[in-house]
Amino acid sequence: MRAQWEIEAEAFVVAAEARLLELSIEASRAAWVYETYITPDTEALTARADARLTSATVDLARRAAEFEGRPLPDSTSRKLRLLRLSLPLLAPPGERESEELARLSASMRGRYAKGRYQPDRAGEALDLNAIGRRMAESRDPVELAALWTGWHSVGVPMRPEFVRYVELANAGSRAVGFADTGAMWRAKYDMPPEEFVAETERLWAEVRPLYRLLHAYVRHRLVERYGESVVPRSGPIPAHLLGNMWAQTWDNLYPLLAPPDADPGVDLTEILRRRKVDPRELVRIAERFFASLGFEPLPATFWERSMFEKPAGREVLCHASAWDIDLVDDLRIKMCIEITGEEFHVVHHELGHNFYQRAYAHQPLLFRDSANDGFHEAVGDTIDLSVTPEYLARTGFLDAVPPPDRDVGLLLRKALEKVAFLPFGLLVDGWRWRVFSGDVPPERYNSTWWEMRLRYQGVAPPTPRSEADFDPGAKAHIPSSTPYMRYFLAAILQFQFHRALARSAGWTGPLHRFSIYGDRAAGARLRSMFEMGASRPWPDALEALTGSRTMDATGILDYFRPLIGWLERETRGVPIGWPGE
Ligand code: X8Z
Ligand code: ZN
Secondary structure, three states: OOOHHHHHHHHHHHHHHHHHHHHHHHHHHHHHHHHHOOOHHHHHHHHHHHHHHHHHHHHHHHHHHHHOOOOOOHHHHHHHHHHHHOOOOOOOOOHHHHHHHHHHHHHHHHHHHHOOEOOOOOOOOEOHHHHHHHHHHOOOHHHHHHHHHHHHHHHOOHHHHHHHHHHHHHHHHHHOOOOOHHHHHHOOOOOOHHHHHHHHHHHHHHHHHHHHHHHHHHHHHHHHHHOOOOOOOOOOEEHHHOOOOOOOOOHHHHHHHOOOOOOOOOOHHHHHHHOOOOHHHHHHHHHHHHHHOOOOOOOHHHHHHOEOOOOOOOOOOOOOEEEEOOOOOOEEEEOOOOOOHHHHHHHHHHHHHHHHHHHOOOOOHHHOOOOOHHHHHHHHHHHHHOOOHHHHHHOOOOOOOOOHHHOHHHHHHHHHHHOOHHHHHHHHHHHHHHHHHOOOOHHHHHHHHHHHHHHHHOEEOOOOOOOOOOHHHHOOOOOOOOOOHHHHHHHHHHHHHHHHHHHHOOOOOOHHHOOOOOOHHHHHHHHHHHHHOOOOOHHHHHHHHHOOOOOOOHHHHHHHHHHHHHHHHHOOOOOOOOOOO
């Protein structure tokens, strides 16, 4: 016979899921309207819907705690645990405080979305997309520094909001038993939080030598280009010279860094522009990749309701995101698509979220999530790793497959995207965890941010920074409260997934030439992992796909193996590392 508390716990979970579903849909709709049409009214509406959802979640999480310590079926106790972890921000006690936190959160997102930089008084004000385009292309250090500094001023008015936000967010996390919000974020990984931190450090230690090698090569080439007065031979690389606002991916510098005798690699931007591909078609191309694996095409509503382009005449939050509004099949993406290779990757990334969401939609609400959040971020990128020359030739984008003996260009371009990202992926939440715990107080927010950017990435700001600035606010995930360690995990996991899929296909060639395009067996393996959602601890899902229960950095190292030797040769006699690392 089932115990009384077991019956009560299950009834509680069913009712909680129904309540949360209703409030989540309401909050998603409000957030969608806000982020695609930013006005004071939509800001107030999204804040209100968020406050309702976060307050209800805290309330339910506290009641869930009453079942703690009683023997319950695994899936029930897992749901009770996940309930406390379902949102990155929880409401602090008190209706006023809860609404205040939701308002601060919406306000910071709005500031980010509305950020502009006006290069000169007569010129037009540039939004982040326009600034990003210039940063990708310009090689003028003076212009680049101005763009960088101009955008970073977006953080300044966020600072007082962020200070208060940290207090309120921590109060919300404490209300459900966590020491602070960072502790709550670290508790999401089916292992003791300290063990999770140790895992991230272990993975970083494994890939760090490759990052330092790439850093040394890039710095050396930048010294040649800009001279030692701009780029110190053995110091940090100035952050504005890497082709990206946050120096998080460096592939826009490829034309500058390509070995003179190397194959040009594959220039996706050029291919897409030559074909006159428009934003909607770009999404279609990515959808066709998923379809080739056996996934159902996206629903008609996806095409009707998504935002693919920046609309004229209203403010929107352009940072790309994927949505599942009704948590069943009201799937959408929100992007301001530009026709570039970079955005081609992002479109695959976003559709990965949508196909994952759809595959776990049959799960009970609290299991409608990825195995861990790194998985959600990794799947679209895994598909994107299969955008190989062979795939491009099969789909008619390339006339002929280039011979593999000159692939160093292809690999360097990928490393500038994927390897360059690793320390940034690690440090954003490295910083935020310390901020939430109080280890870094407001008067050291910015200096610690730069200490960490120096230590991990080996980059330095182009102009002196002070505590009047708030440079973390110039990165979307800070105002939007999106945890960031997930991207570091994804950068490791996607190569582990890719290698596993290659092995099960019997592939013996180089990993960067392997593509799962059209491979239904690979699609079925991915789908069965997707369908598990968050119903099992993530090592189970990882094992189902890869045979391993631990995250493994040898995937990315194997992928770049042919490049490592080349980088070692190129950096012979060149300084490696930097003071302050
Ligand atoms: O934010 C994203 C996605 C949406 S989940 C576009 N990414 C991180 C970023 O842009 O900083 C993808 C890679 C890292
Ligand atoms: Zn994502």
